[in-house]
Every structure is written in C-alpha cells, then in structure tokens.
Amino acid sequence: MHSLVALVTLLSVALFFWMGADVARARIRFGVHAPAVTGHPDFERHFRVQANTAEGLPLFLPSLWLFALTLDGLRSSDLGDKIAAALGLVWIIGRVMYMRSYVRDPASRGLGFGVQALASLLLLIGGLFAIVWGFVKTGL
Amino acid sequence: MHSLVALVTLLSVALFFWMGADVARARIRFGVHAPAVTGHPDFERHFRVQANTAEGLPLFLPSLWLFALTLDGLRSSDLGDKIAAALGLVWIIGRVMYMRSYVRDPASRGLGFGVQALASLLLLIGGLFAIVWGFVKTGL
Amino acid sequence: MHSLVALVTLLSVALFFWMGADVARARIRFGVHAPAVTGHPDFERHFRVQANTAEGLPLFLPSLWLFALTLDGLRSSDLGDKIAAALGLVWIIGRVMYMRSYVRDPASRGLGFGVQALASLLLLIGGLFAIVWGFVKTGL
Numbered sequence: 001m002h003s004l005v006a007l008v009t010l011l012s013v014a015l016f017f018w019m020g021a022d023v024a025r026a027r028i029r030f031g032v033h034a035p036a037v038t039g040h041p042d043f044e045r046h047f048r049v050q051a052n053t054a055e056g057l058p059l060f061l062p063s064l065w066l067f068a069l070t071l072d073g074l075r076s077s078d079l080g081d082k083i084a085a086a087l088g089l090v091w092i093i094g095r096v097m098y099m100r101s102y103v104r105d106p107a108s109r110g111l112g113f114g115v116q117a118l119a120s121l122l123l124l125i126g127g128l129f130a131i132v133w134g135f136v137k138t139g140l
Numbered sequence: 141m142h143s144l145v146a147l148v149t150l151l152s153v154a155l156f157f158w159m160g161a162d163v164a165r166a167r168i169r170f171g172v173h174a175p176a177v178t179g180h181p182d183f184e185r186h187f188r189v190q191a192n193t194a195e196g197l198p199l200f201l202p203s204l205w206l207f208a209l210t211l212d213g214l215r216s217s218d219l220g221d222k223i224a225a226a227l228g229l230v231w232i233i234g235r236v237m238y239m240r241s242y243v244r245d246p247a248s249r250g251l252g253f254g255v256q257a258l259a260s261l262l263l264l265i266g267g268l269f270a271i272v273w274g275f276v277k278t279g280l
Numbered sequence: 281m282h283s284l285v286a287l288v289t290l291l292s293v294a295l296f297f298w299m300g301a302d303v304a305r306a307r308i309r310f311g312v313h314a315p316a317v318t319g320h321p322d323f324e325r326h327f328r329v330q331a332n333t334a335e336g337l338p339l340f341l342p343s344l345w346l347f348a349l350t351l352d353g354l355r356s357s358d359l360g361d362k363i364a365a366a367l368g369l370v371w372i373i374g375r376v377m378y379m380r381s382y383v384r385d386p387a388s389r390g391l392g393f394g395v396q397a398l399a400s401l402l403l404l405i406g407g408l409f410a411i412v413w414g415f416v417k418t419g420l
Contacts, residue, residue, distance in 0.1 A: 001213050006206050007271050010264060013199045017264065020195070034246040035184035044315035050195070055300070055330070057198035058337035059293045066286050073281055106314040124290060124297065131287050141353055146346050147411050150404060153339050157404065160335070174386040175324035190335070197338035 002081045005068045008088035009061060015092060016057065019050040019099060045106060049099045056095070056116065063123035064088050070130035074137065080130075084123060091119040142221045145208045148228035149201060155232060156197065159190040159239060185246060189239045196235070196256065203263035204228050210270035214277065220270075224263060231259040282361045285348045288368035289341060295372060296337065299330040299379060325386060329379045336375070336396065343403035344368050350410035354417065360410075364403060371399040 026032070026046035032039045037047050064084050071080030097112030166172070166186035172179045177187050204224050211220030237252030306312070306326035312319045317327050344364050351360030374395030382389040 001210075001274070003210075003271055003274055006210060006267075009202050010206060010268050010271065013202055014264060014268075016199055017261070020199075034242070034249065035181065035188040037188070038178070038318070041315065048315040048317070054195040054198060055334040058334060058341065059296055059300075061198065061202060062289050062293055062341060066290060070281075070283075070286060102314070109314065121297070124294060127286075128290050128294075131283055131290065134281065134283055141350075141414070143350075143411055143414055146350060146407075149342050150346060150408050150411065153342055154404060154408075156339055157401070160339075174382070174389065175321065175328040177328070178318070194335040194338060201338065201342060 002065075002068050002072070002078075004081045004085035005064060005088065008085045008092070009064065012057070012060065012088065012092055012095070015095060016050070016053055019053055022046050022099075023050050045103050048106075049102050052098075053095055056120065060088075060091055060116075060120045060123070063120055063127050064091075067123045067127040067130065070127060070134060074130060074134055083126075087119045087123050091116045094119060142205075142208050142212070142218075144221045144225035145204060145228065148225045148232070149204065152197070152200065152228065152232050152235070155235060156190070156193055159193055162239075163187050163190050185243050188246075189242050192238075193235055196260065200228075200231055200256075200260045200263070203260055203267055204231075207263045207267040207270065210267060210274060214270060214274050223266075227259045227263050231256045234259060282345075282348050282352070282358075284361045284365035285344060285368065288365045288372070289344065292337070292340065292368065292372050292375070295375060296330070296333055299333055302379075303327050303330045322383075325383050328386075329382050332378075332393075333375055336400065340368075340371055340396075340400045340403070343400055343407055344371075347403045347407040347410065350407055350414060354410060354414055363406075367399045367403050371396045374399060 023046050026043045027034070030040040030043040032043045038044055064087070067087075068080040068084035071083070072078060094112050094115030094117075097115060098109055099112070101112050102109040163186050166183045167174070170180040170183040172183045178184055204227070207227075208220040208224035211223070212218060234252050234255030234257075237255060238249055239252070241252050242249040303326050306323045307314070310320040310323040312323045318324055344367070347367075348360040348364035351363070352358060374392050374397075377392030377395060378389055379392070381392050
C-alpha cells in the first residue's frame, strides 16, 4: 500500500500548509494587504518560501510516487517505498532548513534549497531509471 | 475505482482552468502585458485568485486521494471515496466563493478561503489518522 | 502499469526542473536578488515561464492520469495509456515552444501556450467523459 510514501506525502503538504499560515501571519505583521504580494522585504521572504515550495511540490510528489510504485512493481517488494520515503524525509528537512534560513537572510538559503533539490533529483532520476528498466525487462 | 474522487478532482481542475482563462481576459481588460503580473489592482485580484488556487491544489489533491485510498484500503469499502468526494465538493464551493468575493473586494475573501482551507485540513488530518491506524492495525 | 504515462510525467517534471535552473541562472545574469522576482524585464520572462508552468502542472498531471486510468479501467486495455502519453508529449512540446518564444518575445508566447492548453483540455474533457461513461456502464 506504500504507507511510508503516503505518510511522507501528507507530512510534506502539512509543512506546506504551515508555510501558508506563516504568509497569512506575515501579511498582518508587515501590513501587506491583498492582492499585493510585495511592499515589505520581510513579507516577501515569507511569501517566497511558500511560493517556491508550491513550485517544488509538483516536482517532488510525482517523482516520489513514481519512484516507489515503479521500483516496487518491478521487484514485488516494498524497498521502493522505504527508499522513496527516506529521500522524502530529506526533502522535508531541506525545506525546513530553506524556510528558516530564507527568513533570516535570503542569501543563506542555498544549503536548504540544495538539500531538497538533490532529494527531488534523485527521486526523478531513480524513477526514470526504474521505468526504462521496466521497458527493457518486459520488452516494451 | 474511486470514481467520485476522480470526478471531484477533474471538476476542481476544470474550475482552475476557468480561473486561468479569467486571468487572460483580465490581462486584456486592464491592459497588463506579460511578463508583468502587477500594474493594475483589479488585474491583481484576478491573478491572485488563480495563483492562490494553484498553491492550494498541491495541498488539496494529495490529501483528497490519500484520505480516500487509505480509508478504503483499511475497510475494503467505498466510504472513503464518498466522504472525500463530499469534502472535495466543499473545497470547490469554497474556491468559487473565494473567487467571487476576492474580485469584488479582497478584504471579503476570508469566508471562501476558510471553507476550502477547512475542507483541505479535514482531508489532510483524516488521511494522517487513516495511515497511522493502518500502521497500528498491521503492526507496521 | 501505465509505463508510458509515468515516463511522460517524469519527462514533464524534468522539463520543469530545467526551467527552475533557468530562473536561477537568470537571477545571476540580470542581477535580481531574492526575495525580489521583479526588477529586470528579461528576468521576469524566465521567471514567468517557470511560474506559469508550475500553475499548469496541477491541471496537466491529474488530467493525464485520470484519463489513462479511467479509460483503461473501463476497457481493460492500455489504449488510455498510449493516447494519454501521446497528448502528454504534445503538452511537453507546447511547453518547450512556450519557453523559447516567451524568452524571445512575450507577445509571441501564444502558440506554445495554446498547444499545451489544448493537450491539457483534451485530457481533462476525455477524463470527464470516461468517468461519466463508467457511471452509466455500472449504473453508479
């Protein structure tokens, strides 16, 4: 049932929900009223953390699931679920680091960004390999 | 087959497609040319409705599906499909309220936003409970 | 296993990853420092390509998968996988055209945008038809 990947998925979107609440608080704190999303540099930091993560999810979630489903479909095991969930936890940790460092100083956001980007990239490349492996194995 | 959740998914993305077309119309009407996304407060209302909904979908759709799939996997029923689809309809109604109120007056967007946020949050928390329940039931 | 749709999904998110790297390069080249996302019109072109594609993925990916899964569930074939994957390739080609034309001249972005929007719309409408057909066939 890929329970570990399901759990990591919901934890990642729970973090994303938290970032959205953080933007709402920052709107009040820095006096930036909708529809504006600029006007105070500190508000923009909170806003960009959430916006960048919104852009990261359509990359992360499909890669996470296709890595796990394809690998486990080929091997009839739950190894893909475990590896994908572990990389998903790395993604979550990277996004927390990104959020904390970006708000403190945007120039320091690189490490957290790199951690989550690497996790996404490994899931994406691993998923592509698993699909191609499946084509070779079954003769397309 | 989770047909109800599938239907609600496609209705929610059809609404999102409509919001995108609405932004294109607003670009022409208020004379805001790409790549600019600011410059006329009324355009920005239309733009933010669609952008905020784009950010809401990666939260809503994974929660919707994992709630339905996990609950129905545990109970071998289609109750999860029905409850999730009902909450998904609430999400769609909330997003329509949000769109209509935001364009009229951004300060009035709270109710519609709250309705869809509550639907997403119930799906997310319900999904997390179902996964943890599954771990307890099967002894991980 | 819907291997073709899985492959197209990962290729589309790989393209999206590339667009994100392109924004990072444009930040350096045009001297736009985070959290700003405006300040140089040429940077804004690169930024909007990626942002618009981020908004397109939550429309494209659910439509792609529900079209393939619903059609193949009804017919017990892999025709849905093949048609969806072909339309998905059209989406990817449209997004590449969009990216190239938008960066050159935003006013010329219409054709590429139209190609990918049409692919998404056909998948969305096809998926809705397949679900309704399923309801009719099984008597809900």
